Each structure stands twice: as C-alpha cells, then as structure tokens.
Amino acid sequence: MSYTYQGTIYSIKSPISSISVNKHNIAVTDQNGSKLIKFTNVTDSKRFLAWVYKI
Numbered sequence: 001m002s003y004t005y006q007g008t009i010y011s012i013k014s015p016i017s018s019i020s021v022n023k024h025n026i027a028v029t030d031q032n033g034s035k036l037i038k039f040t041n042v043t044d045s046k047r048f049l050a051w052v053y054k055i
Contacts (some may be wrong), residue, residue, distance in 0.1 A: 003051055005044065010037055016054050021049070028052065 002011045013031040022026040024039045028047060039045040 001055055003048060005037065005039070005048070009033060012052065012055060016052065016055065019052065020048070022046070 001007050001013075004010075011032070012028060012035075015030070017029040018027075019029075023042060024045055026037050026039070026045055028037070037048065039048065039053050
C-alpha cells in the first residue's frame with residue numbers, strides 16, 4: 001500500500017518487520033527494506049502510524 005505525505009509517496013508492504021518512532025521521524029522496515037519518513041508535526045506522524053497499523 002502507499003501513503004502520500006506532502007506530495008511524496010511512500011510504499012509500505014506487509015509484513016512490516018519493525019517500526020521506530022522518534023517524535024517527528026518514523027523508520028519502517030518492510031519487505032523492500034528500511035524507509036525513514038520525516039514529518040513536520042506529531043499529529044501527522046500519529047496519523048501515519050494509525051494507517052500503518054491498519055495494514
């Protein structure tokens with residue numbers, strides 16, 4: 001599945017191996033490798049996590 005944030009598309013494939021969260025930054029490791037997503041505020045990062053948990 002893909003997630004669009006500020007015009008950038010992030011593709012996440014399940015199963016997700018790990019998720020690391022540090023305020024505005026989230027690192028996700030899935031089948032395709034590791035991705036670092038930087039958010040501008042905590043609300044956006046929480047929305048992304050809610051979306052990831054639905055996968």
